[in-house]
Amino acid sequence: MTQQPPSTETRRPDRAALVIAAVLAIIAAVIVYSTATARGGSATRIGPGAFPYAIAACLFVLAIWTAFEAVRGDFPEREEQQIGPIVWIVGGLAAQMLLLHIAGFAIATGLLFAATARGFGRGPLWLTIPIGIVLSFVIWVIFAKGLQLSLPAGPLERLI
Structure with missing residues (x-):
């Protein structure tokens, strides 16, 4: 041998x-x-x-x-890319851009939050969408009412 x-x-x-x-x-x-x-x-x-x-x-x-x-050649080997999470996140960004002036900041950004959470494998959509909308609405109130900045208002924001 x-x-x-x-x-x-x-x-x-x-x-x-x-x-x-x-x-x-x-x-x-x-x-x-x-x-x-x-x-x-x-x-x-x-x-x-x-x-x-x-x-x-x-x-x-x-x-x-x-x-x-x-x-x-000092970079570590990269993992295989998974297309599913990327599609969820990019889809969420596209939905936010398309809906921002129609549905308002809270709803559009809430959908982005839910799609990003789904892309990272967290929570069902029926739970993450309302959580995202509530968090986004709180952010809208802080920026629009507290700091007097102009953010797109939709039906939810017009309630205040």
Whole structure:
């Protein structure tokens, strides 16, 4: 019997991480371009115009770091993605956006709460929908009445 030498398993570069690094670099470049071409900037070097450059620099450093780690293959193996929870959460967001001006903040955000809870595998819809609506209504009262902010009002909010 011949004994096989222990194989050194080399991991290939992580393509998903390389794509993330490229997207981070593109976002940094867009921020720099947008800030450089914006009109009305101040003549001083340090001011509000400096912060977009600082954010872009941080994003660019993160892009380089992510690319370096991707090439080295240091990212842990990812789990298989489950499409069901993603569909519930994205569906909840779509429902909120579509119903926000029709049904109001409390009902639309309550449906988002219930769909997100369902996506995370928590509670039946018959329980999470009313809980979400009540929590969202309390938030609406705090922001709309307490802080005088304008949030979309529906039939439930018009009761107050």
